[in-house]
Amino acid sequence: MAHEFIEINDVSVNYEINNLLAVSGLDMKIKSGSFSAVVGPSGCGKSTLMKILSGLIKPTTGNVKINNSEVTGPQNFVGMAFQNPVMMPWRKTLENVLIPFEILKQNKSKKENIEEAIKLLKIVGLGDFIDSYPWQLSGGMQQRASLCRALVHKPKLLVLDEPFAALDAFTREELWCVLRDLWIDHKFTTLLVTHDLREAAFLADKIFVMSARPGKITNVHNVNFKHKRDLKITYSEKFVKLTQNLRKEISNNRS
């Protein structure tokens, strides 16, 4: 049985700059190898949650444990991708994907790293674009590259902050499937922060619903569709009902 990989215990975060209480009384438990999604009204502190998990900011009170050790700073086993692909325009796509290796000194040869990166780029369908600059790629392609950069160092935890929000509906669904396949093959623990309820229901095993600011978890849904899921399930009655429930909860949380 999988143990609790992430434990967030009664965490609150207060931003000193504008004295803003972003999250308060936040409790979450996430199992190793699971796929969780966090949904909630806008400005509910989802991005704050993501930053405390990756060690970019420290909780004001409470603590975060990953693998039974408290998070005190950035972790080398975390991969992150954002809504904005944030590629470096002076580097080719492959060089962008290789960045994690340059920061994390690993005992692998450069050649192995490059092979790993190319393999990943091929999986997401960018095999022909490794020598292109990111600004020569479309938004969806850049986001694929960003996903590769987040995964290339084989992180145990993948944290995604609305990675597909800026894409058109077709590209978004295509990338859902790319992420689904990568997750099924590698089983990295994934936390997806999203506004898109269909996205959460399609990809995740567990959906956490957050309240308006200061954010805390108000409900947890277990999603029982079996893997690997087909896009068709998004039209099934059970799926639609789940997303409708989520929508209702979030709109209740807003008021």
Added chain:
Amino acid sequence: MKNLSQSQKQIYYPTIYMIIFFLFWEISCFIFKIPVYFLPSPIDIIDAFREFSEAIIENSIQTFYTTFVGFGMAIIFGLMIGILIGWSNNIYAGLYPIMVGFNSIPKVAVVPILVLWFGIGDVPAVLTAFLISFFPIVVNVATGLATIEPELEDVLRALGANRYQIMTKVGIPRSLPYFFGSLKIAITLAFVGSVISETVAANSGIGHMMLTAQSNFEVPLVFAGLVALAIEGIGMYAIMALIEKKFTFWAHRSQFGS
């Protein structure tokens, strides 16, 4: 002229515009009968170039030499202080007002002090060129570092990157377009600095030559000096622009104006 390549256009249009400019000048001098001692026509200036070619070349090389040394110093110190300022908010807050103060001082006023310290000659010219061209480099490098996208920083920080790594992987490449952009401004300013110093205190250089020509009422030679300076300026500017294009092509992809 749609069938010209991009590089042909870069020669074609400037040439046309320059010919129009000089034609306009020549014709105006002829029609309004402007005396040579007031505004020499381009042909008078060409004559002066022929007559004084040796002096012009010699002094041009001298001015180029002092400008280039001063400009080189400005690059080295400008980069260093720019990175220092961009590195830390405290250093930025502390140094910036001092720098603005220094830059507000008219460099002409500094030349006599430099002469007092170093005597008449190359050193004041080099230092004036340095002082005048150093500020834009500092400001631009610091601006480039200050405007890094926080997300880009987060990507690296989440992997455990330290400040040094963020600086070398993101900060410096990101501010290169600003740096190279500032070089174009700095090189032309450096010429101004050298010539200012030469007109006040030097025994050679274009500035000194122009001052001597002026006191001898050789007005075409004064203008020939200006043209020689302009040519050197354009040449160095073009070289800086080429370097900029080579290193920061990724920042120049807008289609605006085409």
